[in-house]
Amino acid sequence: MEDIREINAKTIEDFRAAKGGAAFEGRPLLILTTRGRVTGRPHTTPMMYVEEGDRLLVMASNAGAPEAPEWYLNLLAEPKVTVEVGPEVYIAVAEPTEGAERDGLWQSITEHYPFFLEHEEKAGRAIPVVSLNPLE
Numbered sequence: 001m002e003d004i005r006e007i008n009a010k011t012i013e014d015f016r017a018a019k020g021g022a023a024f025e026g027r028p029l030l031i032l033t034t035r036g037r038v039t040g041r042p043h044t045t046p047m048m049y050v051e052e053g054d055r056l057l058v059m060a061s062n063a064g065a066p067e068a069p070e071w072y073l074n075l076l077a078e079p080k081v082t083v084e085v086g087p088e089v090y091i092a093v094a095e096p097t098e099g100a101e102r103d104g105l106w107q108s109i110t111e112h113y114p115f116f117l118e119h120e121e122k123a124g125r126a127i128p129v130v131s132l133n134p135l136e
Helices: 005-017 070-077 098-110 115-125
Strands: 027-034 044-049 050-052 055-059 081-084 089-096 129-134
Touching: 005 027, 005 044, 027 070, 044 055, 044 070, 055 081, 055 098, 070 089, 081 098, 081 129, 098 115, 098 129
Parallel strands: none
Antiparallel strands: 027 044, 027 081, 050 055, 055 129, 081 089, 089 129
16 A cells, blocks of 8 residues: 555645646645644645635544644644645635634534544544635
């Protein structure tokens, strides 16, 4: 089986070459670039998103692992991120949602994508829902 880093690198390369179109057209996939909290170097990850108004939401499920994904830990340290969705590239501020807002979003997300409930159960932690708010 291919290493997940190789799969992600190939996905990012293909996504950028197609500018989010072709095989990616209509799929809720974005490319998120964060700054490493230790190194300060850019780290780029493909991930699923959910549209909510004029913002995009990403879920830090880490496929059900007990620890949060590295990209999530990075954006806690530096919330300014780069988002690539379709042909669009922009800077956003990543904000983890909390309390009633998070719970309402989580309920809506899991109604449409119930596999996230499996991730949460497997992880044994509440899965963070992060709002990507475009900078004006």
